[in-house]
Amino acid sequence: xxxLNEKQPPPPYASSPTSSVHNAPPPPPPFEHRRSVxxxxxxxxxxxxxxxxxxxxxxxxxxxxxxxxxxWLEMSLRLVSRGxxxxxxxxxxxxYLTSYAQLIKPPYTSDPFPLVASPxxxxxxxxxxxxxxxxxxxxxxxxxxxxxxxxxxxLHLERDESFKxxxxxxxxxxxxxxxxxxxxxxxxxxxxxxxxxxxPVPIHFAKLSVNFSPRSLGLVLLSCGQKxxxxxxxxxxxxxxxxxxKRLVKELERWSKSD
Numbered sequence: 001x002x003x004l005n006e007k008q009p010p011p012p013y014a015s016s017p018t019s020s021v022h023n024a025p026p027p028p029p030p031f032e033h034r035r036s037v038x039x040x041x042x043x044x045x046x047x048x049x050x051x052x053x054x055x056x057x058x059x060x061x062x063x064x065x066x067x068x069x070x071x072w073l074e075m076s077l078r079l080v081s082r083g084x085x086x087x088x089x090x091x092x093x094x095x096y097l098t099s100y101a102q103l104i105k106p107p108y109t110s111d112p113f114p115l116v117a118s119p120x121x122x123x124x125x126x127x128x129x130x131x132x133x134x135x136x137x138x139x140x141x142x143x144x145x146x147x148x149x150x151x152x153x154x155l156h157l158e159r160d161e162s163f164k165x166x167x168x169x170x171x172x173x174x175x176x177x178x179x180x181x182x183x184x185x186x187x188x189x190x191x192x193x194x195x196x197x198x199x200p201v202p203i204h205f206a207k208l209s210v211n212f213s214p215r216s217l218g219l220v221l222l223s224c225g226q227k228x229x230x231x232x233x234x235x236x237x238x239x240x241x242x243x244x245x246k247r248l249v250k251e252l253e254r255w256s257k258s259d
Contacts (some may be wrong), residue, residue, distance in 0.1 A: 041081050049087040052077070063178050064151045070095060071148045074141060089137070096140045103139075103163060108172050112136040114182065129192065129205075131174035139166055172241055173212035179245035180219070181205045182254075183202070189252055201256045216246050219252060231255050 008142070040048070046132065056069050070092065078088035097112070104110045112132045142162055147157045182189030184205075191202040204223065211218035218232045231251035235244050 041083055043083065045083060045086065047085045050089060052084070052091055052211065053088040064244055067144070067147045067151060067231050069146045074144045092144075093136060096143055097136070100136055100139050103167050103169065107238060108175065109241055110171065110175060111178070113180055131170055131177040132171065135166060135174045138170070139163075142166075165248050169212065173210055176212060176217070176241050176245050176248075177208070177210045179242060180208070180210065183246055183249040184252060185251060187242065189249065189256060217248055219248050 010218055027041075044049075048125075052073065055073070057065055071089045073092060078085045093112075100112070101110055110132065112130065112135070114130055114132075147162070181190055181192065183193060184203075190205050190208065192205050194204055194206070207222040208222045208223075209227075211220055211232075213235070214237055215235055216232060217235050218229045220227050221230045231248060231254075233244070233247045233251050235247075
């Protein structure tokens with residue numbers, strides 16, 4: 001008698017020659033076909049927005065908890081996914097838009113969400129084509145931290161110079177750029193979408209920026225990796241931004257005809 005110590009592997013599965021493909025037995029594990037697990041990114045936008053709004057406590061009126069929740073949305077939750085980012089920014093902009101508008105210095109105007117939007121933007125939330133929208137987002141990032149830090153300790157002093165930089169320079173400059181885009185598009189001098197080929201006019205708005213100072217305005221063009229000022233005009237102190245933007249566009253029209 002011969003005793004085998006090693007176990008022999010079982011014979012391979014063999015299908016019956018008369019069996020069809022539809023009657024064939026399922027393959028052995030690991031199984032190839034698995035049910036797809038629902039993902040957060042796959043939820044509709046309105047459901048994700050409802051989830052974000054549900055993060056705020058409803059049974060308490062403590063403003064400190066509310067501000068900490070807004071801080072968490074800005075610093076953590078919006079970084080989870082694309083859909084969560086869109087929902088969080090929608091909530092944050094809605095909450096802080098009034099505070100932002102109250103800090104606009106007259107006679108300056110503000111419109112972080114103008115009707116003129118760049119078609120090249122992947123999303124008006126992820127990549128806003130409007131310059132002032134980015135300033136609003138910077139204000140939100142600064143404001144949520146300042147509010148929470150003031151709640152944490154009485155020794156924290158709000159940094160007024162940070163808001164001063166935003167509303168003395170960045171807000172009026174970005175608003176002027178949006179106005180130049182609006183007026184220049186109406187005259188066919190500026191295009192919001194990238195042209196198929198390089199032409200002097202219309203100019204792609206992404207290549208333009210504004211030099212803003214109390215007494216002068218300048219339109220800067222980015223060409224071949226270098227910036228150059230193509231038009232300049234004077235500016236009255238405390239002049240409305242719309243007046244200066246129209247003056248810049250008129251100078252741009254003269255430049256386009258002479259170039």
